[in-house]
Amino acid sequence: MSLTNRTKVVSQKRMSFLERLYLPAIFVGMGITLKHTFMKKATIRYPEVKRPFSDIYRGRHVLKRDEQGRERCTACGLCALACPAEAITMISAERKPGEEHLYREEKYAIVYEINMLRCIYCGLCESACPKEAIFLTQKIVDSEYHREGFIYGKDKLLEPVDKDKRIDVSKRQTPEVLNFKKLPNEKHNI
Amino acid sequence: MLILVFKIVLIAVILGLSLLIAMYATLVERKFAGFIQDRLGPDRAGKWGILQPVADGVKLFFKEEYMPNAADKFLYILGPSLTMLVALLTSAVIPWGGSVTLAGKEYTLQVASSSVDILYIFAVVSMGVYGIMIGGWASNNKYALMGAVRASSQMISYELAMGLSMASVILMSGSLSMHDIVAHQQSHLWNIVYQPLAFIIFFTCALAETNRAPFDLPECEAELIGGYHTEYSAMKLGFYLFAEYINMFVSSAIMSTLFFGGYTLPFADKLHLAPNLITLLGTAFLFVKIFLFMLLFMWVRWTLPRFRYDQLMKLGWTILLPLALLNLIITGVITLL
Numbered sequence A: 001m002s003l004t005n006r007t008k009v010v011s012q013k014r015m016s017f018l019e020r021l022y023l024p025a026i027f028v029g030m031g032i033t034l035k036h037t038f039m040k041k042a043t044i045r046y047p048e049v050k051r052p053f054s055d056i057y058r059g060r061h062v063l064k065r066d067e068q069g070r071e072r073c074t075a076c077g078l079c080a081l082a083c084p085a086e087a088i089t090m091i092s093a094e095r096k097p098g099e100e101h102l103y104r105e106e107k108y109a110i111v112y113e114i115n116m117l118r119c120i121y122c123g124l125c126e127s128a129c130p131k132e133a134i135f136l137t138q139k140i141v142d143s144e145y146h147r148e149g150f151i152y153g154k155d156k157l158l159e160p161v162d163k164d165k166r167i168d169v170s171k172r173q174t175p176e177v178l179n180f181k182k183l184p185n186e187k188h189n190i
Numbered sequence B: 001m002l003i004l005v006f007k008i009v010l011i012a013v014i015l016g017l018s019l020l021i022a023m024y025a026t027l028v029e030r031k032f033a034g035f036i037q038d039r040l041g042p043d044r045a046g047k048w049g050i051l052q053p054v055a056d057g058v059k060l061f062f063k064e065e066y067m068p069n070a071a072d073k074f075l076y077i078l079g080p081s082l083t084m085l086v087a088l089l090t091s092a093v094i095p096w097g098g099s100v101t102l103a104g105k106e107y108t109l110q111v112a113s114s115s116v117d118i119l120y121i122f123a124v125v126s127m128g129v130y131g132i133m134i135g136g137w138a139s140n141n142k143y144a145l146m147g148a149v150r151a152s153s154q155m156i157s158y159e160l161a162m163g164l165s166m167a168s169v170i171l172m173s174g175s176l177s178m179h180d181i182v183a184h185q186q187s188h189l190w191n192i193v194y195q196p197l198a199f200i201i202f203f204t205c206a207l208a209e210t211n212r213a214p215f216d217l218p219e220c221e222a223e224l225i226g227g228y229h230t231e232y233s234a235m236k237l238g239f240y241l242f243a244e245y246i247n248m249f250v251s252s253a254i255m256s257t258l259f260f261g262g263y264t265l266p267f268a269d270k271l272h273l274a275p276n277l278i279t280l281l282g283t284a285f286l287f288v289k290i291f292l293f294m295l296l297f298m299w300v301r302w303t304l305p306r307f308r309y310d311q312l313m314k315l316g317w318t319i320l321l322p323l324a325l326l327n328l329i330i331t332g333v334i335t336l337l
């Protein structure tokens, strides 16, 4: 009985004279390579031409701001806790009076760092965040000459205040995701 | 006096041309390899990668000049220099065209014409292995030594069959001079028509002599890292790699001359053109053939996998050599009759 229809009977018969000449086989091979010479190339000229990314591609992170341009993150540390690679570090600080236009919550992250070399782009930080503050984007982490450069601080992670320059993550926030984030039986929603 | 000036100019032109062609052969090879493998090949430096060879050259110049501690300094430098020298020497006797008439004097487009051109080619080509041998020995590295040993035994094995297949061509034209062989092909048909077997043997041996896949065992990166040039860097390595392409160019020229009519233009006498123009066209025609052969070299390289060493030896001694002998005997009998 065969499990697949791809079984092939291998034979080790002696090669015929024609086969031992090799020349016919060589010509066949050269025909194949010649055919490939004129075939469509698989190369994509990367920086100029980019492959379409999936809408929910998990690339480098962005720290979101709310409608009024305030940082959403409240330094709860859930993302760091969820992170399997332990890539996230943060130091929290209390919001001073007069800083309400900068931070949405009373507590905020004064330092927020992601080590892009440790990160495995699993997106667990994104699902853990109760404040919709961190998202992964379709952007790719740039290459660097030194490891230090891969530790992204708030300067690189935070999205710009300017409304036009905000990073659109609406594609990732499907109603299902938003609902999930409100489920009462998920720990982080309590 | 004038002849001296003419020869010097010719030498300069041929030297420049072989260097230029070898330079761009690297690009064409990489492009062609890319196409065969459904890639595009280098296309970043300039349009279609036109500047790629320049970039490669600059890179090789600026690489660290490394010399192993235990290397024999003199031989270590002699190796690549000799390889380069020998590669360039062969082109001296190749007739690049008929004769041009300048100011009432006739000059042949051949740097040095003698009655024993082919012997000269053989002598020089056999010297080619010394560069590899010396380089491999001097680097004091087991991989390099192994590559060198392989290179020398490969050369010896394939030179025999190569010589015998060439001998049948010589038998047909009855002369060792390249000009006579070309002239013979002009009055008869191209030698490839009479000597297809000799051509196949010669081509196979030429692949082996230029150390190109499927016979690139001396450098065979899968087993020997880089073979004889493992310990070489910077421009010394560049010389080795460059010499390979020059060798390829020269062997293509020899093959075009011996088997494919050389610089002769078919139907030249029916064209009614000025003799100088016909000479030029003939030279252009020769170069077209040379380029086609170089493409064939590359095509073979990117199609066939490398031979195993025992297969290589077996092919050389038990197949090519007897075949070449047989071919020689048959040719001899036919020319006698």
Ligand code: SF4
Binding pocket: A079, A082, A083, A084, A085, A086, A087, A088, A114, A118, A119, A120, A121, A122, A123, A124, A125, A126
């Ligand atoms: S994507 Fe995954 S690995 Fe990267 S920071 Fe978020 S939780 Fe950690």
Ligand code: SF4
Binding pocket: A072, A073, A074, A075, A076, A077, A078, A079, A080, A090, A128, A129, A130, A131, A132, A133, A134
């Ligand atoms: S889970 Fe969200 S709110 Fe909490 S620290 Fe991480 S990014 Fe900030």
